[in-house]
Amino acid sequence: MRNANAMNRMNRLPVSGFHKTMLLAVSFAYFFEFADINSFATTAPQLIDLWGVTVDHVAYVTSLSFVGMFVGSLAGGALADRWGRKRALVRTTMFFGLFSLVSVFSWDLVSLGVFRVLTSAGLSAMTVVGVVYINEMYPAAVRGKYQAYAIVIGICGTPVTNLIASVVVPLSDWSWRLVYLWGSLGLLLILFTRHLKESPRWYESRGDHEKADEVLRAIEAQVAAEKGPLPEPAPPVTEAPVTKAPLRLLLQRKYLLPTLLLTVVWVTQTIGFFGYSSWAPTLLAKEGFSVEKSVFYVALTTVGAPLGSYLAALVTDRFERKWCLVGFGTVIAVCGLLYGLTFSPVLIIVFGFLVNLFERGYTALGYAYSPEVFDTRGRSLGTSVSYGLGRLSNAAGPLIVASLYTNHGYRSVFYFIAGTWLTGAVVLAVFGPRTRAARLAETAT
Template sequence: MTAATAPNAQQRLDRLPIGRFHIVTLVAVSFAYFFEFADINTFAVTAPRLLKLWGVTVDQVAYVTSTSFVGMFLGSIIAGALADRVGRKPALTATVLFFGVFSLASVFSWDVVSLGVFRFLTSAGLSAMTVVAVIYVSELFPAARRGKYQAYAIAIGICGTPATSLIASFVVPLSDWSWRLVYLWGALGLFFVFFLRRLKESPRWLENRGEHERADAVLREIEESVAAEKGPLPEPAPALVAPDTTEASAAWWRVLLRRRVLLPTLLLCVLWVTQTIGFFGYSSWAPTLLAKQGFSVENSIFYVALTTIGAPLGCLLAAAVTDRFERKWCLVVFGAVIGVCGLFYGLTFDPVLIVVFGFLVNLVERGYTALAYAYSPELFDTRTRSLGTGISYGVGRLSNAAGPLIIAALYTGSGYQAVFVFIAATWVVGAVVVALFGPRTKLRTPAVAPPNPVGA
């Protein structure tokens, strides 16, 4: 098949205006994100109750938390293989149902070991879903708008975190068993099944598999739906290179070792490791460290709660800039700003300044994450996208098994401010690495041409 006659899903998708099909896809992915963010903190908000009911120790809480991040790592790796093997839509469905089922199983936990096993499996599903979702949005939305809609999905989804905290604050104190309702809340992601009839398989995945007739059929359905709503569609840009299907049967580790896959994967590993340690360093430790510095527990929790208001606003900020400017440089600027604001957050003991700088950290960090979700899959072509995205995201989550140990050692050995210097430094390192080695991706169509070399 020649380049002139090759079907080209990306060119056909890129020239579409945003229509009802895109909005339904956005709502479905946002729903999945909402319950991913809702479920990720269920153990954190129920653990204090279990300390009394089950006699759970702090060490056991740390064990469950650490193993959850190991689960996230494994889930990310498996998600990449699953999305390549069975398709983006089935993989997204399977991962949402997986975390929903095991969140439901957590309702019936009988001790900390059983709960730890269920949370390990739930966390694997949560991370797997995220990997597939960012790939799914990247492949179905037009290149000129996919960053914006990725950010919109995160902005909606992140509201699941305060929703879980609010629900937990009401239901956990009700009785000795009511903490279980928090896990039932997390299991509501199972209702994702009601979106399935409206979702489409990624034509780019089908095309990469050599299933050109199926890809064309899906594209025609999408085009007819958008044309009926928006009017006649412009002609797609011509394909420059026929999609390469020769790697479809190659072993994943052989594909990973190829320079055009290995280098961006290593780059993204640095990005996600610094993001994970930096984000969880602030969110997990800030209330504890403030309390250690003499603030009351109530005040420290209240101050941190005020700062989280910036989180959804940060996603909207990312939506405003992500498709207007080069994503690489947006990540660099956002990372540097987080480092500076985080450093000031740790150096001040004035309540007003703590809230102000904490608010800025949350705002810019959530914007950074939304940008990173859009940027990561753009560094790979269709064949290698789930592999590179899954491994790098998984390594980032795995790093947080060590992050708390480093922070605890720093606090014990050097004090409160050393912790925030370390966290700020991780953000700066991430920003510098992206600045030096990150490829430019604005309006890239990686299904048609390989990515620019790292460092371009």
């Protein structure tokens, strides 16, 4: 077979039970990613009392976790290209779930730190794979919306975990371990495996058109049985087969400029978001709020996260994603700054709620925007490198936050976070490519 025409055959499919099952599986993986990603932040206030952990210790563990995320991001892109999107999704989720489970048995801060680094590597690898998988498996006209829907469901892992932590962490000297046990339930993704299909576009990019056609026929039969006869796809566009995208590919102008842009996007998002979410419980506790209240206040603010992802779903395919990102980033900067300028519990919850709402909307938009600026050949590599560098940047972020807090006080942390978000918004506004026209053209072909 010369060309399986995967892109056009997938684009002309109506959304069906096949797509919804895949959405549920990816959302499940995202749920436990978001459940697990802030586990250390929610248990750190208790460890300060139990193990004598200091703010600097929290900074070091958090920093090393982001080094793990960087390694995981690079590995995720490579594994998605080597194993395929489906297999990589399942295996990376198994990896982070396993080390979250091992974290339950930590005996000191060093052991917990090692396990958190490995967990973080798996979390980041899974995210890269999930973003690429959805991008290739949904029709172009709705892929942004369904990317956001996956996060709407997945992001519920954050408030659920924070609320669980607010209840179980104060119960006893050992009950903080239950937070990590909860995060390990991502292992249950294995139950979805037989319902998922490999990406035909991945097979096609490797020159395996027969296998791509086989998977496409199975998908088409499943969709047609539910939705009726399918329209004819547009004529195929021939692409050269690619078995591996070497790192030097990103030095080509075609890939270098979007990689640099997305690196700025993910660096500012990572430092801006984790500077807030990873530190809020600890900083509130250091400013005189009890452990119970600090964890509870942060848990209430994260209720805004699913609403933000849903807001992104409403706008992502209707407007230019670049300008949505700029607008969301600017609002986060303002609300994050106001959060740091008040010690009123009500205002802390209100502004924290708005930060979570728009930040998770920003993340959903970014997940949809990032792979669109690359073609199939550079998609996994470009997405993984830029996302990974963003995560690596936050190896320095916690150290900066700890230094600012120690030397300049609580509010200086939030001036820094607001400035980070605003920098990302300005860079996107000036240099970010528009992708809506290309997306519409792809749908029309």
